[in-house]
Amino acid sequence: MSPAPTLAVVGAGPAGLSAALAAALRGVRVTLLDSAAQAGGQFYRQPAEALGARHPKALHHQWRTWERLRDGLAQQVSAGRVQHMTERHVWFVERVGEVPEGRDPGNPDGRGPGGSDRRHFAVHALPGPEQEDSVAVYADAVVLATGGYEKVLPFPGWTLPGVLTAGGAQAMLKGGLVLPGRTAVVAGAGPLLMPVAVGLAAAGAEVAALVEAAGPSHFAGRSAALAAHPDKLAEGVGYLAQLLRHRVPLAARHTVVEAHGKDSVEAVTIAALDPAGRVRPGTERRIACDTLAVGHGMLPHTDLAEGLGCRVDGVNVAVDAEQRTDVPGVWAAGETIGIGGAALSLAEGHIAGRSAAARLRGAAPDPRTWAAAAKSRTRARKFAAALAAVYVPPAHWAEQLRDDTLVCRCEEVPASAVREAVEELGATDARSVKLLTRAGMGWCQGRMCSAAVAGLAGCEERSARRPFARPVPLGVLARATDEQAPEGGPADDEQNPS
Amino acid sequence: MVGAACALYAARAGFSVVLVDRGPVAGGTTGSGEGNLLVSDKEPGPELELALLSGRLWSRLAAEPGLGASIEFEAKGGVVVASSGEGLAALGEFAAGQRDAGVDARVVTDAELYELEPHLAPGTPGGVFYPQDCQVMPSLAAAQLVRTARGLGARLLTGRTVTAVLRTTGGEVRGVRTDHGEIHAPYVVNAAGTWGGDVAALAGVRLPVLPRRGFVLVTEPLPRMVRHKVYAADYVADVASGSAALQTSPVVEGTAAGPVLIGASRERVGFDRSFSLPVMRALAAGATRLFPFLAGVSAMRAYVGFRPYMPDHLPAIGADSRVPGLFHACGHEGAGIGLAAGTGHLIAQVMAGGVPDLDLTPFRPDRFADSPAEEAS
Ligand SMILES: Cc1cc2nc3c(=O)[nH]c(=O)nc-3n(C[C@H](O)[C@H](O)[C@H](O)COP(=O)(O)OP(=O)(O)OC[C@H]3O[C@@H](n4cnc5c(N)ncnc54)[C@H](O)[C@@H]3O)c2cc1C
Ligand SMILES: Cc1cc2nc3c(=O)[nH]c(=O)nc-3n(C[C@H](O)[C@H](O)[C@H](O)COP(=O)(O)OP(=O)(O)OC[C@H]3O[C@@H](n4cnc5c(N)ncnc54)[C@H](O)[C@@H]3O)c2cc1C
Numbered sequence: 001m002s003p004a005p006t007l008a009v010v011g012a013g014p015a016g017l018s019a020a021l022a023a024a025l026r027g028v029r030v031t032l033l034d035s036a037a038q039a040g041g042q043f044y045r046q047p048a049e050a051l052g053a054r055h056p057k058a059l060h061h062q063w064r065t066w067e068r069l070r071d072g073l074a075q076q077v078s079a080g081r082v083q084h085m086t087e088r089h090v091w092f093v094e095r096v097g098e099v100p101e102g103r104d105p106g107n108p109d110g111r112g113p114g115g116s117d118r119r120h121f122a123v124h125a126l127p128g129p130e131q132e133d134s135v136a137v138y139a140d141a142v143v144l145a146t147g148g149y150e151k152v153l154p155f156p157g158w159t160l161p162g163v164l165t166a167g168g169a170q171a172m173l174k175g176g177l178v179l180p181g182r183t184a185v186v187a188g189a190g191p192l193l194m195p196v197a198v199g200l201a202a203a204g205a206e207v208a209a210l211v212e213a214a215g216p217s218h219f220a221g222r223s224a225a226l227a228a229h230p231d232k233l234a235e236g237v238g239y240l241a242q243l244l245r246h247r248v249p250l251a252a253r254h255t256v257v258e259a260h261g262k263d264s265v266e267a268v269t270i271a272a273l274d275p276a277g278r279v280r281p282g283t284e285r286r287i288a289c290d291t292l293a294v295g296h297g298m299l300p301h302t303d304l305a306e307g308l309g310c311r312v313d314g315v316n317v318a319v320d321a322e323q324r325t326d327v328p329g330v331w332a333a334g335e336t337i338g339i340g341g342a343a344l345s346l347a348e349g350h351i352a353g354r355s356a357a358a359r360l361r362g363a364a365p366d367p368r369t370w371a372a373a374a375k376s377r378t379r380a381r382k383f384a385a386a387l388a389a390v391y392v393p394p395a396h397w398a399e400q401l402r403d404d405t406l407v408c409r410c411e412e413v414p415a416s417a418v419r420e421a422v423e424e425l426g427a428t429d430a431r432s433v434k435l436l437t438r439a440g441m442g443w444c445q446g447r448m449c450s451a452a453v454a455g456l457a458g459c460e461e462r463s464a465r466r467p468f469a470r471p472v473p474l475g476v477l478a479r480a481t482d483e484q485a486p487e488g489g490p491a492d493d494e495q496n497p498s
Numbered sequence: 499m500v501g502a503a504c505a506l507y508a509a510r511a512g513f514s515v516v517l518v519d520r521g522p523v524a525g526g527t528t529g530s531g532e533g534n535l536l537v538s539d540k541e542p543g544p545e546l547e548l549a550l551l552s553g554r555l556w557s558r559l560a561a562e563p564g565l566g567a568s569i570e571f572e573a574k575g576g577v578v579v580a581s582s583g584e585g586l587a588a589l590g591e592f593a594a595g596q597r598d599a600g601v602d603a604r605v606v607t608d609a610e611l612y613e614l615e616p617h618l619a620p621g622t623p624g625g626v627f628y629p630q631d632c633q634v635m636p637s638l639a640a641a642q643l644v645r646t647a648r649g650l651g652a653r654l655l656t657g658r659t660v661t662a663v664l665r666t667t668g669g670e671v672r673g674v675r676t677d678h679g680e681i682h683a684p685y686v687v688n689a690a691g692t693w694g695g696d697v698a699a700l701a702g703v704r705l706p707v708l709p710r711r712g713f714v715l716v717t718e719p720l721p722r723m724v725r726h727k728v729y730a731a732d733y734v735a736d737v738a739s740g741s742a743a744l745q746t747s748p749v750v751e752g753t754a755a756g757p758v759l760i761g762a763s764r765e766r767v768g769f770d771r772s773f774s775l776p777v778m779r780a781l782a783a784g785a786t787r788l789f790p791f792l793a794g795v796s797a798m799r800a801y802v803g804f805r806p807y808m809p810d811h812l813p814a815i816g817a818d819s820r821v822p823g824l825f826h827a828c829g830h831e832g833a834g835i836g837l838a839a840g841t842g843h844l845i846a847q848v849m850a851g852g853v854p855d856l857d858l859t860p861f862r863p864d865r866f867a868d869s870p871a872e873e874a875s
Contacts, residue, residue, distance in 0.1 A: 428525075431529065436523075442719075467778075467799060474795055474797055477778055478783035478793070
C-alpha cells in the first residue's frame with residue numbers, strides 16, 4: 001500500500017472545513033491551515049452567543065451545521081487524519097516537482113518510483129506578518145478556501161475615526177466593545193447590513209438608521225429567485241422583525257454622501273437615490289451619530305490562486321463543476337470563487353473535498369455521489385446572483401467624491417490624482433492608474449482601494465495580481481524554509497535557484 | 499516609453515503625431531520594469547554612446563518646468579560593488595575603458611564605499627561610483643512625455659490595436675489599420691517594444707525581437723537606507739550574456755516613494771507570467787547579502803515584465819530600408835527607459851531627413867539576415 005495521499009486546505013471557514021472533512025472521511029490526510037486562532041471563518045467565528053442565543057429560530061439550522069463541522073473536525077484531528085494549523089498566514093503556494101506529462105497530478109498512478117514526484121505543492125506559511133519562521137507544508141493537492149474581504153468605497157469623510165466597515169463593526173461586537181449609549185448608522189448595500197444593524201442594536205447601541213442603496217423595486221423582478229429560498233427569506237424576515245423591535249429606521253434607496261466631524265465622526269449626511277443611482281438633490285438630511293458602519297459587499301481573495309497561475313474570471317477564481325481550477329491539483333471553493341454566503345461555501349467545499357479525494361486515489365469521481373451538494377450549490381448560486389443584482393452600490397457613487405477625498409489611504413492618493421491619471425495621463429485601467437498615482441501600492445496592496453479606483457476610472461473591477469498573499473520578510477524569502485510533511489516522511493529539497 | 503519619447507521629439511520637430519496603443523499609456527514593459535538611466539552597466543560601444551546621449555537629454559527634459567519632479571527624476575548615481583579583491587581589479591579595468599568613452603567612473607576604496615552606502619554588508623573590498631547614473635519612475639515618465647506631446651498637438655489613441663500596416667502600390671507606408679479604423683500617415687514608427695517583431699511582420703519584414711523575463715521585488719516603504727543604485731559586479735556580465743539560464747544578481751535601490759526595489763532577474767522563458775518562487779528567493783538572497791538589514795524588511799509585491807531583446811543586444815533604431823516610410827524604435831532590452839530619450843530624438847532627426855547625432859549603422863533594423871532565427875551568442 002502506498003501512503004495515503006495528502007491534501008492541504010487553506011482557509012478554515014465553511015468551505016475549507018467542509019472540504020477538509022469530506023476528503024479526510026475518504027482516506028486523505030489533510031492539513032488545514034488558517035490565519036485565525038480558531039476554525040470557522042468569517043461566519044462561524046462569530047461568538048457562539050450571538051449565533052445561538054439572539055436569533056434562535058432563524059439561525060438554529062446554521063448553528064447545528066456549525067456544531068457538526070466543529071465536532072467533525074475535532075474527531076478527524078484526534079483520529080490523526082486532519083492536522084489543523086492555526087495562526088498560519090499562507091503567503092505563497094508553490095508548485096514543486098514536475099508533474100509527469102499528461103498525468104493528473106492528483107493521480108497516484110502518475111507517480112514516479114518511490115513516490116518521488118508526489119509532493120507537488122509547497123504551502124508556505126508564516127505565524128505572523130513579521131515572523132521569521134516560515135514553514136512549508138507539502139501536499140499532493142491543495143484546496144484554496146480563503147474566502148473574501150470587504151469591499152470599501154470611499155466618500156467624503158470616510159477616513160474619520162468612528163467610520164468602520166460592516167465587518168469591523170462585527171468584530172467590535174465580538175470584542176464586546178460596543179458601549180450602550182453609542183449612536184450608530186449602518187450604511188451601504190448588501191445582505192450583511194441587516195445582521196450588523198441588529199447586532200449593534202442588540203448590544204445596546206442606538207442604531208439611528210440603516211441606510212441601504214437597494215430599494216423595493218430592485219427586488220421586484222427577482223422575487224422568484226429569492227422566493228425559492230424560504231429559509232433565507234425567513235432569515236431576512238427575522239432580521240427585519242428584529243430591526244422593528246429595536247426601532248431601527250430603514251432608509252431604503254438611500255446613500256451616505258458625507259461623514260462629518262472634526263476628530264471623529266459626529267454626523268452623516270444621507271440622501272435619496274434616483275432610479276439612475278444618482279443622489280436626488282434636496283433630499284439630503286443629517287443624522288447625528290458617533291459610529292458609522294459601512295459595507296458594500298465582499299470581494300474574493302484570489303492571491304494564492306494567482307500565484308499558482310490559476311485562471312481568474314473578473315474577480316473570481318475560475319473552477320469547473322468539480323471545483324477544480326485550471327491548474328492541475330488545485331481546487332478552489334467558497335468565496336474565493338465568488339461571494340455567495342455560507343451555504344454556498346459549504347456545498348462547494350464538500351464537492352471540492354470529494355473530488356480531490358477521488359482524484360488523489362486515481363479515480364474519476366462520480367458526481368452523482370454529491371448530487372445533494374450540487375443541488376444546493378445550484379440553488380445557492382442562483383440566490384447569490386439574485387442578491388448581487390439587488391444589492392449594488394449606487395451607480396454613480398464616484399460622483400460624490402470631492403477632489404480631496406482620499407481614495408487610497410495607505411499612499412494618501414486623493415480622487416483628483418486618479419481623475420488626472422484618467423483624464424490627462426492616458427490611464428484606462430486600474431493597473432495604469434496604480435502605476436501613475438501609487439493608489440494600491442501601499443500596505444494593503446489595493447485590497448482597500450481597488451474597487452474605488454476602478455469605479456473612478458470607469459473601468460471594470462479585476463483582480464490585481466498580488467504574488468504574495470501576505471508581506472513576507474526578505475530574510476524569510478531568501479532562506480530555505482523549514483519543512484513539514486503531513487505524513488512525516490522526508491520532504492523534498494528546496495528547489496535550487498541557480 | 500520609447501513610443502512616448504518618439505511622439506514628443508517628433509511633435510517638437512514639427513510633425514503631426516498620432517500615438518496609438520492597444521492598451522493604456524505605460525501598459526507594456528514600461529509599466530513592469532524599473533527606471534534606471536544607466537551608463538555604469540554598459541561597455542564602450544554604440545549602446546554606451548546612445549546611453550550618454552540619452553542621459554544628457556533626460557537631464558534636459560528633467561530641467562523643464564514641472565517635468566523633473568513629475569517623473570521623479572533623480573540624479574542619484576550608481577555604485578557597483580566588488581565581491582573580492584580580484585573582482586575589484588576587474589571592475590577597475592572595466593571602468594577605465596568606460597572613462598575613455600566619456601563616462602565618469604570613479605574607483606572607490608572600501609572606506610569611501612561605506613560613506614556612500616553606510617548599510618552595505620561589512621567586508622566589501624571597494625567598488626566604482628558612477629555619478630551619471632540616474633533614475634525616473636518609468637510609468638510617470640512615459641505618461642508625462644505623452645502629456646507634453648499632447649500639449650504640442652499630438653493625439654493619443656489608447657485601446658486600439660494596430661492590425662495592418664497600409665502600403666501604397668509602390669510599397670510605401672501610408673498608415674496603419676487598427677481595430678477602430680485607419681490612421682493615415684506617410685511615416686510609421688514601430689515602438690511596440692517586445693511585440694515589435696509582430697508589428698514589423700504586419701509590414702512584411704522580419705525583426706527578431708524576443709522576450710526576456712524579469713522579476714522585480716518591492717519592499718515596504720522605508721526611510722532612505724539605500725542611497726544609490728547598488729549592484730554586484732557580476733551584473734555586468736549578465737547584461738552582455740545571451741544565456742537562457744536564469745541569472746540573478748542583486749540590484750538594490752531606494753526610491754523617492756520609499757520602497758526598495760530589488761531587481762533584474764533575467765530569463766528567456768517566452769511570455770510565461772507565472773510567479774517563480776526560486777527567482778524571488780535568489781533576488782532576496784542577493785539583496786540581503788549586499789544589505790543585511792533587508793532581511794527584516796518585508797517584500798510587499800513583485801512584478802514581472804518582458805524585456806524586448808534582440809540577438810545582438812542592440813535596439814533597432816532608424817529607417818527600414820525594406821519598407822520606405824517605416825521606422826523602428828524597439829528592442830531596447832533592459833535599458834529602454836534610459837535609452838528612450840536618445841531614441842526619440844534620433845528618430846525625429848532621421849524622419850525629418852536630417853543627419854542624426856549618432857551613427858545609426860549599428861542599430862540598423864535590417865541588420866539581421868532574413869534567414870531563420872539566429873541565436874544569441
Ligand atoms: C458581518 C458578516 C455577516 C454575515 N452574515 C451572513 C449571514 O447571515 N448568512 C450567510 O449565509 N452568510 C453571512 N456572511 C457571509 C459568510 O460569512 C460567508 O459567506 C462565509 O463565511 C464564506 O465562507 P468561506 O469558507 O468561503 O470563507 P471565510 O469564512 O471567509 O473563510 C476563509 C478563511 O480563510 C482564511 N484565510 C484567508 N486567507 C488566508 C491566508 N492567506 N492564509 C491563511 N488563512 C487564510 C481566513 O482567515 C478565513 O478563516 C456574513 C459575513 C459577514 C462579514
Ligand atoms: C524587470 C525589468 C526591469 C527593467 N529595468 C529597467 C531599468 O532599470 N532601466 C531601463 O532603462 N529599462 C529597464 N527595463 C527595460 C524597459 O522596461 C524596457 O526596455 C522598456 O520599457 C521598453 O519600452 P518600449 O516602449 O519599447 O516597450 P513597451 O513599454 O512594452 O511599449 C510597447 C507598447 O506597444 C504596444 N503595442 C504592441 N503591439 C501593439 C499593436 N499591435 N497595436 C498597438 N499597440 C501595440 C503595447 O501595448 C505597449 O504599450 C526593465 C525591464 C524589466 C522587465
